[in-house]
Amino acid sequence: MPFMMEGMASWDPGQYNRFAEERARPFHELVARIPTTAAVAVADVGCGPGNMTATLAERWPDAAVLGLDSSPDMIAAAERFKSPQLRFQLADASTWRPQRGSLDVIVANASLQWVDDHETLLPAWAAALDDGGTLAFQVPIAGYDPGFAAIAQRPHWAERLRGAAAVTGPRSASPVLDAEEYVRLLSAAGLTVDAWQTTYYHVLPGDDPVFEWFKGTGLRPYLDALDDAEAFAEEVRVELRARFPREPFGTILPFPRLFVVAHRA
Template identity: 45%
Template sequence: MTSSHTPHAWDPERYLAYADERGRPFVDLVARIEAAAPARVVDLGCGPGNLTTLLKERWPDADVAGVDSSPEMIERASAIDGIAWEVGDLRAWATPDPLALPARVDVLVSNATLQWVPEHLELLPGLLDRVAPGGWFAFQVPGNFDEPSHTLRTGLAAQEPYAEHARDARVPSSHGPADYARVLLDLGCEVDAWETTYLHVLTGDDPVFAWVSGTGARPTLQALPDDLRPRFEEEFKASLREAYPADAAGRVVLPFRRIFVVARKGA
């Protein structure tokens, strides 16, 4: 995915460390899609592909494809048979070459991806245009960017000696469910939008850091030089331990708000 931000590489193994917790919102999202027998299904921002397999299980007769901007993620996903995998840019999907006339899809799913694309609200019409009449467009984004797991990282990264290195690191963001619903309603869709706060029970050493270092904090961490990154990580871990204290049994409860939208395009 082209960007003016500092590029970074994803680590599928680190991302999959909390596969069950990260997968539950995907399951809850797809459960609201009422497509009976779609011919073509696309997971846009498929990551390592472990959740895309659920789409194939749900619609075994459909042609299912997974698209992600990360070559590392697609390389990991390519070990899964029965699904077409592709390195691709979400923004290219939203603004395709008008001469290419790409095929429309019956179900377009995007799970925890749009938050990485600046001004993604403006891309919704283009993404919806890739959906066939009567088809489904469903996506989920985190809505917890005002929580300490994010604000502590942002505040620390703004301090020297980190700021000069981290200022161009990609930072995710999202909108409220009503914002997404209005755009899609104005485009003639039937829309179901909601939010859910999950309470993830984490264990182990610095589990909140382990969680965020695989997703939201990863671009910041990779933007730092090797001699500064350990210092930043230790300061960040200390502040996260204070914000999310473990109980006597060593458990940390991490509230995580998610925003869901399921839209059916007009026929």
């Protein structure tokens, strides 16, 4: 699968936090559906800059909360939330294998689209849940693409950008499964599954806000793959201005997301 790991260190917490409010909403809507009341051990996988992880410590005040991320920059940014209850650690989700029955809650918000082989990973995480525990994750739906894939396939980019689509772009290039596949996979792992999809219609302020949104996430595999990223970035800006026109009130960005909350009774 053409999945880029090289760019992992280039996550920029400042850029990511530019749309903190819009990005927080799916997290809160995901966590609101977690039925686990008492928890002693909680993990937030792909925790990013830690602001969302801190809310997990408030939701489960008696739990030790661990934020994991593969980006040293994100972990460094998250450290400011560190407390006796809340710790952060550099770790790659694709190899993270918590001990059987050792966790009450695993949250992965907007991170699993960067991680391959959910068919192997998720049953292993399900086995790490204690009775009453919950695995909750949210991902952009597979195949979601604001238009980057077509630009990357233009003849002057195609050679250098081959394999750079992971999070947005062709469905076949995404590690994200369909909702039905997650329901089957996690039911087979002994969990009760609640899955749903929602399209957010974010209204973004400022100039080129859709470009600025994805510069911090979905465009990174493309930008990281190029020495002269600015020329590609400018083509993307022009395309996105046409696709997502600025209106008097702002720019509408439709964003379809898949939610899965799987509970061990």
